[in-house]
Amino acid sequence: MSEQLKQDALDYHALPTPGKISVELTTPAATQHDLALAYSPGVAAPCREIAADQDAAYRYTGKGNLVAVISNGTAVLGLGNLGALASKPVMEGKALLFKRFAGINSIDIEVETEDADEFIATVERIASTFGGINLEDIKAPECFEIEAALIERCDIPVFHDDQHGTAIVTAAGLVNALEIQGKRIEDAVVTCLGAGAAAIACMRLLVSLGARRENIYMLDRRGVIFQGREGVNTYKQEFANDTDKRSLADAINGADVFIGLSGADLLSQEMLLSMADRPVVFACSNPDPEIKPELALATRDDLIIATGRSDYPNQVNNVLGFPFIFRGALDVRASAINEEMKVAAVRALCELTREPVEPEVLVACNVESLAFGRDYIIPKPMDSRLLGRLAPAVARAAVESGVARVALPEGYAPTL
Numbered sequence: 481m482s483e484q485l486k487q488d489a490l491d492y493h494a495l496p497t498p499g500k501i502s503v504e505l506t507t508p509a510a511t512q513h514d515l516a517l518a519y520s521p522g523v524a525a526p527c528r529e530i531a532a533d534q535d536a537a538y539r540y541t542g543k544g545n546l547v548a549v550i551s552n553g554t555a556v557l558g559l560g561n562l563g564a565l566a567s568k569p570v571m572e573g574k575a576l577l578f579k580r581f582a583g584i585n586s587i588d589i590e591v592e593t594e595d596a597d598e599f600i601a602t603v604e605r606i607a608s609t610f611g612g613i614n615l616e617d618i619k620a621p622e623c624f625e626i627e628a629a630l631i632e633r634c635d636i637p638v639f640h641d642d643q644h645g646t647a648i649v650t651a652a653g654l655v656n657a658l659e660i661q662g663k664r665i666e667d668a669v670v671t672c673l674g675a676g677a678a679a680i681a682c683m684r685l686l687v688s689l690g691a692r693r694e695n696i697y698m699l700d701r702r703g704v705i706f707q708g709r710e711g712v713n714t715y716k717q718e719f720a721n722d723t724d725k726r727s728l729a730d731a732i733n734g735a736d737v738f739i740g741l742s743g744a745d746l747l748s749q750e751m752l753l754s755m756a757d758r759p760v761v762f763a764c765s766n767p768d769p770e771i772k773p774e775l776a777l778a779t780r781d782d783l784i785i786a787t788g789r790s791d792y793p794n795q796v797n798n799v800l801g802f803p804f805i806f807r808g809a810l811d812v813r814a815s816a817i818n819e820e821m822k823v824a825a826v827r828a829l830c831e832l833t834r835e836p837v838e839p840e841v842l843v844a845c846n847v848e849s850l851a852f853g854r855d856y857i858i859p860k861p862m863d864s865r866l867l868g869r870l871a872p873a874v875a876r877a878a879v880e881s882g883v884a885r886v887a888l889p890e891g892y893a894p895t896l
């Protein structure tokens with residue numbers, strides 16, 4: 481990051497008031513009578529209604545449009561374990577994105593523990609405040625246990641964004657990129673650098689979309705995860721390949737796809753050159769990708785490259801998923817975000833990319849044109865059609881798969 485961008489980013493967070501989110505009132509609070517309704521004695525009426533019927537909280541409080549973004553700061557972007565408080569700018573950022581793109585009120589909560597049981601107990605005790613819980617930047621393997629326990633214990637959607645949001649957007653981008661490169665997911669050899677929350681979930685979703693497990697080489701800091709390797713946790717074991725490849729250089733040689741969900745500058749020019757013709761490279765580590773796009777494009781000109789960042793073409797980032805997925809889930813009061821809802825989001829993203837791009841998006845991105853192709857494999861976050869396409873697709877999938885607790889609103893077409 482340049483010194484200028486760093487200073488601009490610090491100023492953005494400090495001014496005009498510290499942070500990125502605030503709380504607004506939705507009802508009048510000007511007169512004594514207003515207060516008699518909002519507070520004592522009037523507030524007793526909705527309290528009694530909710531005590532008698534918990535679902536009344538959706539009618540009388542902001543619960544139904546409120547999502548908690550919860551982290552313990554153990555895997556803050558690709559920066560590592562920065563601790564709970566240092567993760568707050570990212571969590572406020574996720575809250576900003578929920579509001580900006582889907583009109584969802586969101587509050588960040590940073591929990592000061594690295595112990596999975598303590599984290600689970602803390603979140604479980606506050607869950608009923610919210611319509612949904614977005615877990616964020618919790619490192620693997622604890623994130624898997626934490627999410628599974630909270631899904632089991634909470635009756636609202638609990639969604640680990642780094643797993644599922646990332647997987648949905650990566651899958652959509654990859655389906656599109658492979659089509660542009662004239663390849664099939666069923667045949668693609670995929671090298672996945674990283675074996676944590678995002679990587680495991682991405683590879684699981686790619687397999688459910690047709691990728692062959694034996695074509696996937698997953699690597700962690702110790703290299704390729706191969707069958708028989710010692711000290712491999714059960715999540716990584718799912719992708720243990722029966723191979724004699726051991727290093728990234730081995731695994732990338734001849735690969736069609738590189739998915740980076742690991743750390744900065746780990747993919748060299750030599751490795752990139754050893755990939756198959758017309759490769760797809762998703763260098764998705766934030767803030768610094770596994771290879772810089774300018775270096776990758778200077779190395780070979782037949783590739784498609786994407787990053788997780790907003791300042792390059794092809795932003796493969798979970799921002800294209802979580803706001804709209806939660807919108808759809810909240811609007812039918814889904815008890816969970818299941819596989820059907822995730823696949824519906826992947827399809828909606830793929831389809832929208834093929835449509836002409838609205839002028840407002842070109843202005844927001846400061847470009848003259850965008851069309852389905854090597855520099856446009858996935859919609860831009862500023863595309864206002866995302867809300868109207870993804871949320872209904874997800875909500876319909878929730879209804880059809882039996883997790884919705886209210887019917888799809890008639891003529892459902894969410895807008896900001």
Ligand SMILES: NC(=O)C1=CN([C@@H]2O[C@H](COP(=O)(O)OP(=O)(O)OC[C@H]3O[C@@H](n4cnc5c(N)ncnc54)[C@H](OP(=O)(O)O)[C@@H]3O)[C@@H](O)[C@H]2O)C=CC1
Binds near residue numbers: 555796
């Ligand atoms: N673009 C997007 O939308 C998203 C991008 N990401 C990015 O993905 C990365 C991982 O995030 P997440 O899965 O949440 O974190 P986790 O902590 O759960 O996983 C990190 C994984 O990366 C591996 N890793 C780290 N450094 C290296 C290295 N030098 N060589 C090989 N493997 C390495 C770790 O290996 P080991 O298991 O050996 O420790 C681990 O498997 C981050 O950079 C993050 O910014 C994440 C979510 C969304």
Ligand SMILES: CC(=O)C(=O)O
Binds near residue numbers: 556557766
């Ligand atoms: C984008 C995101 O969630 C991450 O890098 O962790």
Ligand SMILES: [Mg+2]
Binds near residue numbers: 642
């Ligand atoms: Mg994250």
